[in-house]
Amino acid sequence: MFLSSNYLETINIDELIQKHPCVEEFLSASGINITDKSITIIEIIYGLSDEMIEEMGIERDKIIDNLTAFIKNTESKEYQDKSRVESVTIIGGHNKLGKKEQVSITLRKGEIISIVGPTGSGKSRLLGDIECLAQKDTPTGRQILINDEIPDEDIRYSIQNKLIAQLSQNMNFIMDMTAAEFIGRHAASRGVKNAEEVITSIINCANELAGEKFTSDVPVTQLSGGQSRALMIADTALLSKSPIVLIDEIENAGIDRKKALELLVKSEKIVLMSTHDPILALISDKRIIIKNGGMDKIVYTDDIEKKNLDMLSVLDNKMMFLREMLRNGENIHLDIMSYMSLYK
DSSP states (O other): OOOOHHHHHHSBHHHHHHHOTHHHHHHHHHTOOOSOTTSBHHHHHHTSOHHHHHHHTSOHHHHHHHHHHHHHHHHHTOOOOOOOOOEEEEEOOBOTTSOBOOOEEEEETTOEEEEEOSTTSSHHHHHHHHHTTOBSOSTTOOEEEETTBOOOHHHHTOSTTOSEEEEOSOOOOOOOSBHHHHHHHHHHHTTOSOHHHHHHHHHHHHHHHBSSOOOTTSBGGGOOHHHHHHHHHHHHHHTOOOOEEEEEOGGGSSBOHHHHHHHHHHTTOEEEEEOOOHHHHHHSSEEEEEETTEEEEEEEOOHHHHHHHHHHHHHHHHHHHHHHHHHTTOOOOSOHHHHTOTTO
C-alpha cells in the first residue's frame, strides 16, 4: 500500500490505528501522547511543542517519514536486523563551561556502565546524547559511534529497528489495552510466531522483578510505576532487539534492580544507567563521573570495591527484608543494631 502525505492528512488517528495497529507502537516508542483521536497524525505532529521536538532530536517531517516507513515495513514483514552492535563509543565534547571533555569511552556487549554525579550535573543529558546517537549536533558536542563507525541516518532515526531502549523514571502508557495485548502487539510487529509463549514468559519475568505481582489481563494504564518498569525491562530483555539499554535511576523503580540488571546482561545488552546508588555503581564494570555537565573521568571497579559490594549487598538484603515487613503491616520490634550487623 502506498502511504502518501495526503492519506495521512485525510484520515483521523482513530481510523489510522484501526487500519494500521502498528501506529500505536510507533506513537508509544516516540513518546507522543494522544488526547484527541478525531484529528489526523499530521495535526498531532505539528501540534507538538518545539521543546518536545528538540527533546526527541528529530524534525517533524522526519517523524512523518519514519511513520510511513514503519507502517510499510511492519505490514510487509520486511524486517532487517540492524541490531548487531558489538560496541558503542562516546567521544567527548564539552561541559557546561565550554571546557573540552578529555574523556572517550568504548562500551561492549554484556557490560554495565553507571553514570554518577550530583543531581543536575548532566547525567540525563549524556543518556540523551546516546539515545539520539549524537553526531556533534547536541548542546554537548558529543559524538556516538557504533562499532567504531558513524551510524547511518536510517539507523539513527529508525523506530522499528531502534538500537536504543530508553527506560525512563516515568513509564506512562497511553494505550487502552491489557498487559498481554500490549506485549502481543509488540510480538506481532516483530513477526514472532510463538506469541502466547513469549507473552507468558515476559509477564512471568516482570513479576519476578516487580514488588507487587500483576496478571496479564490488567490494563497497562493501571500498572504502578514499578510494575510498568518491570514490564518494560522484561520486554526489552526477552523481546526487543535493541542492543543498548539506557536506564534513568533504576533504584527509584520499585523493582529488584540487581535481578533486572542480571537479566539484561544475560541478554547481551549494553547497559548504561544513571544512579545515586552505591551498590549499583559498584555492580558496574566502570562508571562515568559527571561534573559541570561534562564527562570528568572514568573509574573502573577494582577488587577492593568488589569486596565492599559483597558487604553492601548483605546490608541491602537486610533492608529489603525490613521493607517487606513494613509492606506486610508488621511491627519492627527486632534489635536493629544486632540485625544490621554485617556479621550476623
